[in-house]
Amino acid sequence: MALKTYREKRNFTRSPEPSGDDAVVAASQGKGREPRFFCVQKHLASALHYDFRIEHDGVLLSWAVPKGPSINSADKRLAMHVEDHPIEYGEFEGVIPEGYGAGVVMLWDRGTWTPEVDDVDAALAKGDLKMTLDGFKLKGSWVLVRTKGWGARKPGEKKADDGKSWLLIKHKDDWAGPIDITTFAPNSVKSDGTFRDILLQKAPDVWQSHRPGSGTGGDAALRKIAEKVAALEEATAAAAPAAAPAAEAKAPKKKPATRKAATKTAGAKKAAASAAPKKAAAKRGGA
Ligand code: MN
Numbered sequence: 001m002a003l004k005t006y007r008e009k010r011n012f013t014r015s016p017e018p019s020g021d022d023a024v025v026a027a028s029q030g031k032g033r034e035p036r037f038f039c040v041q042k043h044l045a046s047a048l049h050y051d052f053r054i055e056h057d058g059v060l061l062s063w064a065v066p067k068g069p070s071i072n073s074a075d076k077r078l079a080m081h082v083e084d085h086p087i088e089y090g091e092f093e094g095v096i097p098e099g100y101g102a103g104v105v106m107l108w109d110r111g112t113w114t115p116e117v118d119d120v121d122a123a124l125a126k127g128d129l130k131m132t133l134d135g136f137k138l139k140g141s142w143v144l145v146r147t148k149g150w151g152a153r154k155p156g157e158k159k160a161d162d163g164k165s166w167l168l169i170k171h172k173d174d175w176a177g178p179i180d181i182t183t184f185a186p187n188s189v190k191s192d193g194t195f196r197d198i199l200l201q202k203a204p205d206v207w208q209s210h211r212p213g214s215g216t217g218g219d220a221a222l223r224k225i226a227e228k229v230a231a232l233e234e235a236t237a238a239a240a241p242a243a244a245p246a247a248e249a250k251a252p253k254k255k256p257a258t259r260k261a262a263t264k265t266a267g268a269k270k271a272a273a274s275a276a277p278k279k280a281a282a283k284r285g286g287a
Contacts, residue, residue, distance in 0.1 A: 002059050005083040009100045016094050017101075020086025025058030028087060035112035038133060039090045040069060042108040042186075044195050044228060045101050050182070052079060052168060054113050054131070056120055059084035065168055068182040069138055073172045079144060081164040093190050095202040097221045104198050104225060107190040111135030127166070136189050140175030144168055183240060195229045 003020040012019045028036075036055035043051055043064075050068040053060035063079035070077055093107040115123070116130035123129040127146025133139055147165045170176050187194055193201075200207065203222045 002057075002084055003086055006085055009083065011099055014099055015096050015101075017092060017096065018086050018088040020059075020088060024087050028055065028058040030057070031055075033115055033118060035114045035134070037087065037090050037110070038113035038135065039110040040065075040108045040135070040138065041092070042068070042106040042182075042195075043101065043103065044106075044225075044232060045096075045103040048232060050108060051082075051085075053085060053090060055087055055090070058087065060087055060090055061124075063144065063166060063168065069168055069170070071138065071170050071175065071177055071179065071181045073170045073176045076167040076169050079166040079168040081166055091190070093188060093198060095199055095222070095225065097219070097225070102221070102225070103228060104195045106188045106193070106195060106198055108187075109135040109137040109189055111138075116141065130171075137181055137185050138175075140173045141171035142169065143171060195232065199226060199229055 002025050003022075007019060010017060010019075037060070038052075038054045039060075041051040041053070043049055047066070050065045052063045052065050052069065055061075062082045062085050064082050065077050065079045067077050090110065091107065093105055095104050096102050111134045113134070114132045116132060117123045120129065129144045130141065131143070132141050145167050146163065147167060188198070191197065196207075199222070203226075206222050206226045
């Protein structure tokens with residue numbers, strides 16, 4: 001029953017997503033403070049977001065993070081609690097042609113997480129879960145904290161807070177730093193691919209003469225997704241021209257003025273270094 005909502009939302013004859021194996025759920029209970037699987041999937045659906053998933057009691061507890069995780073401890077990233085996903089989902093990367101979540105899913109980071117508390121359920125109930133991540137891009141100490149609610153409905157707000165809003169925050173440590181990790185390391189840890197690469201694997205001829213959607217390959221749904229990918233590529237290029245190479249060139253040159261700054265730069269460098277060898281990373285993670 002753990003995956004009831006997940007399964008209700010999807011038609012597995014039309015979606016390549018895994019339906020989830022109840023035996024896996026049953027076999028993955030009660031891990032205490034053992035390290036368990038975590039991943040972040042970059043998901044271009046109706047809007048771009050990052051799905052943050054952590055294994056607990058046989059499923060992946062999931063939060064949709066619109067802006068993506070930040071390794072800057074000054075940032076508080078909104079994380080909307082969504083339905084539990086199957087553990088097998090953690091390796092999924094591909095194209096959802098239609099239906100719920102239609103678009104492209106990229107495995108953006110993966111690794112293990114370790115609870116910094118003895119009782120994860122109690123921490124979730126309290127709305128304050130501290131954890132250590134050991135991924136390829138995200139590392140060190142983090143917290144997921146449930147917001148207290150917005151109280152009175154804000155003008156233009158569709159509904160009052162329903163308890164699903166959390167914040168994902170990086171704690172200050174050697175792995176925190178001022179680098180924008182989503183810009184610095186935008187690609188897949190599984191395939192090293194971009195959204196375009198992942199889509200082209202599914203529909204090699206959906207792209208033609210730099211005009212997404214104009215190709216004859218794939219069906220109408222895939223051509224629509226190609227348009228979405230192209231729109232995101234354009235928006236990204238317009239917002240930060242050559243942002244990634246600039247960050248790469250600047251980071252090592254920056255002379256830390258204080259010990260605190262030195263730590264931050266070191267952490268950012270570590271994060272950058274860990275994000276760089278993606279091929280080795282993909283191998284280590286298995287398939
Ligand atoms: Mn999603």
